[in-house]
Amino acid sequence: MTDCLLSARGIAKSFDQNRVLHGVDFDISAGQVVALLGENGAGKSTFVNILSGALPRDGGTIAWNGAETVFRDTRSALDAGIIHIHQELSLISSLSVMENLFIGDYRTGRSGFIDRKSLAAKARELLARVGAAHIDPRVEAGSLSTAEQQIVEIAKALARNARLLILDEPTASLTPHEAEALFAIVRDLRDHGVAIIFISHRFDEVFAISDRVVVLRDGRVVGDRPVAETTRAGIIADMTGRAFTFDALDAPAIAADAPIRLKADAIADKGRVGPVSFALRKGEILGIFGLVGAGRTELLELLCGMRPLAAGSISRPDGVVPGNATEAWRSGLALLPEGRKTNGILPSLSLAENVAVAKRQKSSGILDLGAEKSLFSRFREALGIVSEGPEQPIRRLSGGNQQKVIFARCLASEPDILFLDEPTHGVDVRTKADIYRQIQDLAKKGMSVVFVSSELPEVLALASTVMVLSRGRQTMLAANQGLTENDVLTAAFAQA
Numbered sequence: 001m002t003d004c005l006l007s008a009r010g011i012a013k014s015f016d017q018n019r020v021l022h023g024v025d026f027d028i029s030a031g032q033v034v035a036l037l038g039e040n041g042a043g044k045s046t047f048v049n050i051l052s053g054a055l056p057r058d059g060g061t062i063a064w065n066g067a068e069t070v071f072r073d074t075r076s077a078l079d080a081g082i083i084h085i086h087q088e089l090s091l092i093s094s095l096s097v098m099e100n101l102f103i104g105d106y107r108t109g110r111s112g113f114i115d116r117k118s119l120a121a122k123a124r125e126l127l128a129r130v131g132a133a134h135i136d137p138r139v140e141a142g143s144l145s146t147a148e149q150q151i152v153e154i155a156k157a158l159a160r161n162a163r164l165l166i167l168d169e170p171t172a173s174l175t176p177h178e179a180e181a182l183f184a185i186v187r188d189l190r191d192h193g194v195a196i197i198f199i200s201h202r203f204d205e206v207f208a209i210s211d212r213v214v215v216l217r218d219g220r221v222v223g224d225r226p227v228a229e230t231t232r233a234g235i236i237a238d239m240t241g242r243a244f245t246f247d248a249l250d251a252p253a254i255a256a257d258a259p260i261r262l263k264a265d266a267i268a269d270k271g272r273v274g275p276v277s278f279a280l281r282k283g284e285i286l287g288i289f290g291l292v293g294a295g296r297t298e299l300l301e302l303l304c305g306m307r308p309l310a311a312g313s314i315s316r317p318d319g320v321v322p323g324n325a326t327e328a329w330r331s332g333l334a335l336l337p338e339g340r341k342t343n344g345i346l347p348s349l350s351l352a353e354n355v356a357v358a359k360r361q362k363s364s365g366i367l368d369l370g371a372e373k374s375l376f377s378r379f380r381e382a383l384g385i386v387s388e389g390p391e392q393p394i395r396r397l398s399g400g401n402q403q404k405v406i407f408a409r410c411l412a413s414e415p416d417i418l419f420l421d422e423p424t425h426g427v428d429v430r431t432k433a434d435i436y437r438q439i440q441d442l443a444k445k446g447m448s449v450v451f452v453s454s455e456l457p458e459v460l461a462l463a464s465t466v467m468v469l470s471r472g473r474q475t476m477l478a479a480n481q482g483l484t485e486n487d488v489l490t491a492a493f494a495q496a
C-alpha cells in the first residue's frame with residue numbers, strides 16, 4: 001500500500017513462554033476504518049498496545065507515514081497522533097471531567113492561572129460534539145457511570161489531534177442510541193482523514209462502520225478483506241476456525257404462581273433512580289434496559305444493599321435484606337458489577353482465588369487450595385476460559401477472559417438471585433452464546449436472574465420479563481411475549 005499511514009510487518013510478541021503474536025502484518029491508510037476482530041485472547045489488545053507504544057514488540061517493523069519508527073512509549077505514539085482508548089477506561093476519578101479532557105494541556109489566562117472558564121466552555125463544546133451535552137464538565141469523573149466515562153474518553157481523543165484512533169470495544173456499555181452517536185463522530189473523524197482501528201465483538205457495528213475487516217486467530221492474521229466481501233458467518237468461521245451457528249434462544253415464560261424471591265415496592269435512592277416496583281419470581285429472568293444515565297446500575301446496587309434506600313421497601317421470603325456487599329453474598333445474592341477493572345477483578349490474586357472469593361465469603365472463609373483449583377477447572381471448561389492455569393494472576397488475562405472469570409465467581413457462590421450488569425461486556429460471540437445458555441439453564445433450575453444490558457437483542461432473547469428505565473423512572477415492566485425492539489426503545493425514550 002503506498003498511501004499507508006501505518007504499516008506493521010511481522011509483529012511478534014511473547015509473554016514469558018507464551019507466544020501471543022506470530023508475525024502479524026497490518027496496514028491502515030488515512031481516512032480508513034479497519035475492524036480488528038478475533039476471539040477472546042486472540043491477541044488484539046496486545047497488537048494495538050504495541051502500535052500505541054504501551055508494549056514493546058519482540059520482532060517486526062512499524063512504518064509510520066512511510067518511515068520506519070519505534071514508539072518507545074505511549075507519549076511518543078501520542079505525540080505522533082496515535083490515540084488509544086482502552087477497554088478499561090483511564091480517567092482520573094478525583095479530577096473533574098474538564099481536567100481529564102485537557103490533562104497536560106491546561107490553558108492559562110493572562111494572569112498565568114488556569115482559565116477555568118474557557119476550559120469549561122471548550123469542554124462543553126467537546127461533550128456536545130459527542131452527544132453528551134448533559135454531562136457537566138465540572139463534576140468529578142468518578143461520579144459518572146462507566147458509559148458516561150466512555151463518552152468522555154472519546155471527547156478526550158477529540159481534544160488531541162488524533163491521526164490514528166484505536167477504539168478497543170468502545171460501545172461495550174453503550175446503548176444503540178449512544179453507539180450511533182459515537183459512530184457519527186467516528187465517520188466524521190474518518191471524513192477528516194483520521195484512521196481508525198475498531199475492536200468489537202458486535203458484528204452489526206462492524207458492518208455499519210468499517211471499510212475493512214482483519215481477523216486474528218491465535219496471534220495470526222487469518223482474514224483481511226474489504227467489508228463488502230465479508231459475511232458474518234465468514235468472519236465467525238475465520239475467528240473460530242470452524243462454522244458456528246448461534247442457536248435461537250427462546251425466553252422462558254414464568255408461571256404466575258411461581259414463588260416470589262424478591263419484591264421491590266416503590267424503591268428509590270436519593271435522586272438517580274426510582275420509584276421502581278416489581279416482583280421477581282423463582283426461575284425468572286428480568287432484563288433491564290435503558291439509555292446511559294437511566295439508573296440501571298444504581299437500581300442493581302439498591303437491590304443488592306450497596307446503595308442506601310431513600311424510599312420504598314424490599315422484601316424477601318426469608319426476610320433478609322442485605323445492607324452491604326458481604327451480606328448480599330452471604331444471603332444468596334451475587335452481583336457481577338459493571339466495569340470489571342474498578343469493581344470486579346482482584347488484580348493481584350490468581351484466577352482460582354478470583355473465582356473462589358465469593359464462595360469463600362459465603363462459607364465463612366473455609367475453602368482449601370485444592371477445592372479452589374477444582375472449582376476453577378470446572379468453570380474453565382464450562383466457559384472456555386483461555387489461561388495458563390489456576391495460579392495465573394488475573395491481570396494477565398485478556399479482557400474477555402477476565403469477564404468470564406468474574407461470571408464464574410458469581411456462579412460459584414450458588415446464589416438464589418444472580419444480578420448481572422452487562423454480563424457479556426467484551427466477550428466474544430462463541431462465549432456470549434455459552435453465557436446465554438448458562439443463564440437460561442440456571443433459570444430453568446430455579447435461579448432468578450436480573451440483568452442489565454445495553455444490547456437490545458440480548459435483552460429480548462434472554463429475558464422472561466423486560467423492565468425499561470428512563471431517567472431513573474420505570475417506564476415499562478412487561479412479559480417478554482411479542483415485545484419488539486421498537487416497544488422497548490419507545491419506553492427508553494419516554495419521559496416518565
Ligand SMILES: Nc1ncnc2c1ncn2[C@@H]1O[C@H](COP(=O)(O)OP(=O)(O)OP(=O)(O)O)[C@@H](O)[C@H]1O
Pocket residue numbers: 015018020038039040041042043044045046047386387395396397398399400401426428
Ligand atoms: N501482561 C500480560 N502478561 C501475560 N500474558 C498476557 C498479558 N497480556 C495478555 N496476555 C495474554 O496474551 C493473550 C492475548 O491477549 P489479548 O489481551 O491481546 O487478547 P484479545 O484478543 O485482546 O482478547 P479480548 O477479546 O478478551 O480482549 C492472552 O492469552 C493473554 O492471557
